[in-house]
Amino acid sequence: MSFLKTILCDKEKLDYFKPAKDDEVQIMSIHKAKGLEFDITFIFDNYKYILPSEWENEYKYYEEDLKVHYVALTRASKACYIMQGNLRYREKQDDLIAAKDSIFLSINGLPSHRRNLVWSKQMVK
Numbered sequence: 001m002s003f004l005k006t007i008l009c010d011k012e013k014l015d016y017f018k019p020a021k022d023d024e025v026q027i028m029s030i031h032k033a034k035g036l037e038f039d040i041t042f043i044f045d046n047y048k049y050i051l052p053s054e055w056e057n058e059y060k061y062y063e064e065d066l067k068v069h070y071v072a073l074t075r076a077s078k079a080c081y082i083m084q085g086n087l088r089y090r091e092k093q094d095d096l097i098a099a100k101d102s103i104f105l106s107i108n109g110l111p112s113h114r115r116n117l118v119w120s121k122q123m124v125k
Contacts, residue, residue: 030072041076044083048100067105083113 007013020026026038033041045051052065059065073080088099105111 028045030049030068033075036075037076037077038075039070040081041079042074042081042083045088046082046084046102046105047088048102051102051104065102070101081117 007017010069030043046069048054051069052062057102082105084101089096099102105114
């Protein structure tokens with residue numbers, strides 16, 4: 001109850017619970033998006049070692065990570081963009097390494113449902 005009162009009495013905190021306007025973009029984690037639907041979604045970090053989490057060629061939470069991946073893919077009603085880069089940042093090492101696709105991007109016929117788009121800087125303007 002005290003937490004609710006804290007939110008209701010603080011305009012800045014209360015703003016976190018307002019729905020996005022038509023000209024706004026919502027940025028959230030896959031977990032936060034569970035149960036929601038959007039016209040278009042963008043998924044980031046579908047890289048080897050990230051999703052599914054992998055350590056020394058073992059997947060400790062494979063089934064849970066697969067469920068998270070499913071949630072991410074099924075939030076979009078019109079289009080789902082899976083963003084892939086050539087490099088990925090490792091925070092602990094503070095460096096960039098070559099990005100490798102997640103194994104989830106090649107299971108259950110997913111490649112046949114994908115259309116690869118390459119966006120250049122000129123297209124983004």
